[in-house]
Amino acid sequence: xxxxxxxxxxSLFPALLSWRISGRSVxxxxxxxxxxxxxxxxxxxxxxxxxxxxxxxSPTKVFILFGVKTFVSGRPYxxxxxxxxSLDATAVAVSWQALFGRVAGVSLHPVHRxxxxxxxxCAYTADRWIEGWRLSPERTLTQRHYYSVRWxxxxxxxxxxxxxxxxxxxxxxLNRRExxxxxxxxxxxxxxxxxxxxxHRRHPWRLPKEICVAALMCGxxxxxxxxxxxxxxxPLLTLSGGxxxxxxxxxALISVWEREVDESQDQDSxxxxxxxxxxxxxxxxxxxxxxxxxxxxxxxxxxxQRGFLCVTVSSALLGLVDLFESxxxxxxxxxxxxxxxxxxxxxxxRIGA
Numbered sequence: 001x002x003x004x005x006x007x008x009x010x011s012l013f014p015a016l017l018s019w020r021i022s023g024r025s026v027x028x029x030x031x032x033x034x035x036x037x038x039x040x041x042x043x044x045x046x047x048x049x050x051x052x053x054x055x056x057x058s059p060t061k062v063f064i065l066f067g068v069k070t071f072v073s074g075r076p077y078x079x080x081x082x083x084x085x086s087l088d089a090t091a092v093a094v095s096w097q098a099l100f101g102r103v104a105g106v107s108l109h110p111v112h113r114x115x116x117x118x119x120x121x122c123a124y125t126a127d128r129w130i131e132g133w134r135l136s137p138e139r140t141l142t143q144r145h146y147y148s149v150r151w152x153x154x155x156x157x158x159x160x161x162x163x164x165x166x167x168x169x170x171x172x173x174l175n176r177r178e179x180x181x182x183x184x185x186x187x188x189x190x191x192x193x194x195x196x197x198x199x200h201r202r203h204p205w206r207l208p209k210e211i212c213v214a215a216l217m218c219g220x221x222x223x224x225x226x227x228x229x230x231x232x233x234x235p236l237l238t239l240s241g242g243x244x245x246x247x248x249x250x251x252a253l254i255s256v257w258e259r260e261v262d263e264s265q266d267q268d269s270x271x272x273x274x275x276x277x278x279x280x281x282x283x284x285x286x287x288x289x290x291x292x293x294x295x296x297x298x299x300x301x302x303x304x305q306r307g308f309l310c311v312t313v314s315s316a317l318l319g320l321v322d323l324f325e326s327x328x329x330x331x332x333x334x335x336x337x338x339x340x341x342x343x344x345x346x347x348x349x350r351i352g353a
Contacts, residue, residue: 073137073138073140073143073146074137074143074146074147074150076143076147077331079332079335080143080144080331080335082335082338083143083144083334083335083338084143084144084147086121086124086125086128086144087121088335088338088339089120089121089124089217089338090117090120090121090124091338091342092217092338092341092342093116093117093120093217093220093221094113094116094117095341095342095344095345095348096221096243096341096344097112097113097116097221097222097224097225098113098344098348099306099307099310099344099347099348100221100222100225100236100239100240100243100307101225102303102306102307102348103232103235103236103239103301103303103304103306103307104225104228104231104232104233104235104236105230105231105232105303106225106228106230106231106232108224108225109173111169111173111174112174112178112224114166114169115166115169115170115174115182115224116220116221116224118162118163118165118166118169119166119182119220120217120220121162122159122162122163122166123189123193123216125148125155125159126159126193127193127197128144128145128148129148129152129155129156129159130193130197131145131148131197131267132145132148132149132152133152135149136149137149137150139264141258141260141261141264142258142261142331142334143331145261170182177227178224178227180227181223181224181226181227182223182224184223185216185219185220185223188215188216188219189216192209192212192213192216196209196212196268206268208268208269208270208273209251209268209269209270210248210251210252210254210255210269210270211248211270213247213251214244214245214247214248214250214251215244217244217247218240218243218244218247221240221243222236222240235301235303235304235307238295238304239304239307239308239311242288242291242292242295242307242308242311243311245284245288245291245311246285246288246311246314246315246318246341247341248284249281249284249285249288249315249318250318250337250338250341251270252270252271252277252280252281252284253281253282253284253285253318253321253322253337254334254337255269255270255271255272255278255281256271256278256281256282257325257330257333257334258330258334259271259272259278282322285315285316285318285319285322286315286316286319288311288315289311289312289313289315289316289319292308292309292311292312292315293308293309293312295308296308296309296312306347307344307347309347310343310344310346310347313343314340314341314343317340317343318337318340318341321333321336321337321340
């Protein structure tokens with residue numbers, strides 16, 4: 001048995017046992033070294049009770065065991081490593097590229113997946129590395145920024161190795177049309193990095209980074225498909241609009257959850273600019289889910305319908321994560337916000353089967 005300075009029991013088993021018997025509070029159930037926020041019966045209690053009746057267990061209590069914990073720099077939880085290593089956005093981009101290929105009737109080579117994955121990884125890693133250059137480890141409030149500061153130079157050399165492999169494969173394997181399309185997208189990416197991190201960091205008319213990230217992610221996923229001569233352009237562009245809106249809902253909600261992070265690190269965000277924008281962010285995933293579902297029901301093309309159903313499911317799950325964010329904590333919500341975007345993997349597995 002472990003006792004804190006006040007002589008209270010801090011061991012895990014008695015805390016969980018007390019929580020299980022009382023069923024009234026999870027404050028003592030998640031004391032991994034520090035006190036966690038209490039389990040309040042408000043807000044989404046009706047949703048928690050409904051899911052408990054359907055699933056047979058309380059999702060909130062399960063999430064709390066993983067999410068409601070105090071942030072400690074340099075001590076990430078196992079489920080945060082995918083985000084710390086910038087692999088979450090990479091997985092999202094590659095999975096949606098594969099689904100877009102089905103919708104557009106284009107067969108992509110593994111080279112296209114590698115160039116997209118390595119390019120997205122380099123872009124996200126560079127953004128965090130530049131952001132971490134201005135920060136000290138004491139000012140970081142996220143594990144991904146802490147490791148960008150703590151392992152600055154190993155990440156720097158690894159970034160150049162990945163970039164060299166990316167460019168080498170692109171030069172040797174892509175045709176001229178595909179390579180030119182990639183160069184056209186490189187310009188906006190560099191413009192975003194230099195504008196948002198250096199030249200226009202505090203400019204009042206600067207385009208919000210959430211909109212820029214959503215547009216660049218959509219462009220990266222579709223760039224090689226648009227370069228193909230036999231692409232089905234109309235369904236591709238239609239679905240790309242739904243995907244861009246999904247990415248915008250994702251980034252907007254993250255800006256709301258991590259507002260204290262942006263304030264501490266002197267980073268601009270949509271939620272910091274406007275309270276109205278922060279309120280609208282909570283509506284975006286539900287609006288996107290309804291719109292995508294209505295659009296999917298009116299489609300006759302099977303692949304396009306599957307694509308919009310993926311947008312529907314991802315948007316609805318993102319809305320649920322937002323509802324539970326106050327209970328599960330921003331750290332787990334940040335990880336889940338990208339995990340729910342991987343619905344194309346389920347659709348592709350069903351297609352393969």
